[in-house]
Amino acid sequence: MTILVTAASGRLGRLVVESLLARGATPAEIVASARDTSKLTDVAARGIRTVELDYARPDTIAPALEGVDAVLLISGSEPGNRAALHQNVIDAARAAGVAKLVYTSAPRATTADFVLAPDHKATEEAIAAAGVPAVIVRNNWYTENYAADVARAASTGVITSSAADGRVASAARADYADGAAAVLLEDGHLGQVYEFGGDVTWSYDELAAAASALVGREVVYQPLTTEAHVAALEAAGLDAGTAGFVAAIDTGIREGVLAHTDGTLSRIIGRPTTPLVEGLRAAVEVEDAAA
Structure with a gap:
């Protein structure tokens, strides 16, 4: 089986x-795609075929899917425009007989009143309408999303949010990657x-406690x-639209959109998901190394 990973x-x-x-999987069974294949030279050096694939350019998608059995469509990063870009990949996957x-x-994605949901709802509906055999993996929050908050807390001693007492069932990015790899390789997941x-939900008080353990000072x-959140974001330099969007994410958290956990991910990957403190520690180390 040949597996294509988009946005590799x-x-x-x-x-x-x-x-x-x-x-x-062997290197010969994997195809890694990106808009700019020069960013995949290290992947190519391992014997993995690399191809250009730009969601916005259908002429790059069909050639990339030639001879491919399975495709991981990693959602794009442009809110409001993602569904149209994803449609190009879905159409090509149907034409290629993926x-x-x-x-x-x-x-x-299809039931929550969440600022991030509409693009994903439209994409899931497009996949169903196309009739492509599919598996939908709805990823909760990445623990890595909070690396910057922890880094700031080292100097401020504060983590701010308008999520109130909302809870988050985050996992490390590597946990989600393992989940995607498992459903790509294994039989029995189609249609799911x-x-x-x-595995464990946490509150922002618990996030602050985890930050305290990492930065060596009290964080509240x-x-x-x-x-107030929107005003603070605008004061930090965000335009009004972006500030409102970010605050709307916290509204969703406050209303429980990210609070669901039932062990599905750990069951599929065959191990517990990464605990919050461990995930944050690794994320902060990556951020420090990149700085």
Whole structure:
């Protein structure tokens, strides 16, 4: 079986490639794609074929899918425009007769009132309408999303949010990558919609406690109103639209969109998901190394 990983130059895509190899796939069975293949030279050096694939350019998609049995469609990073870009990949996958399309969606994408949901809901509906055999993996939050908050807390002693007492079932990016690799390689997943998340939910008070353990000082959680959060983000340099979007994510967290966990991810990857403190420690180390 030949598996194509889209966005393989990104953080999730690279980890999926690593997980596929660790789970027994050979380099010859993997195709790694990116808009800029020069960012995949290290992947190519391992004997993995690399191809150009740009969601916005259908002329790059069909050639990339030639001879491919399974495709991991990693969702794009342009809110509001993702569904149209994903449609190009879905259409090409249907035309190529792909036997399995795995899509990285958002938590409760078809039912949640969440600012991130509409693009993913539209994509899931497009996959169903196309009739491509598929597996939907709805990834909860990445623990790595909070690396910057922890880094700031080292100097401020504060983590702020307008999520109130909302809980988050985050997991490490590597956990989600393992989940994607498992459903790509294994039989028995077609037609399933999986809500992937960490084994344990946490609150922002618990996030602050984890940050305290990592930075060696007391860190407290300071809850904000949505209006105060937007104002703080604008004061930090975000435009009004982006500030409102970020605050709307916290509204979703406050309303419980990310609080679901049922052990599905750990069951599929065959191990517990990465604990919060461990995931944050690794994420902060990566951020420090990149600085």
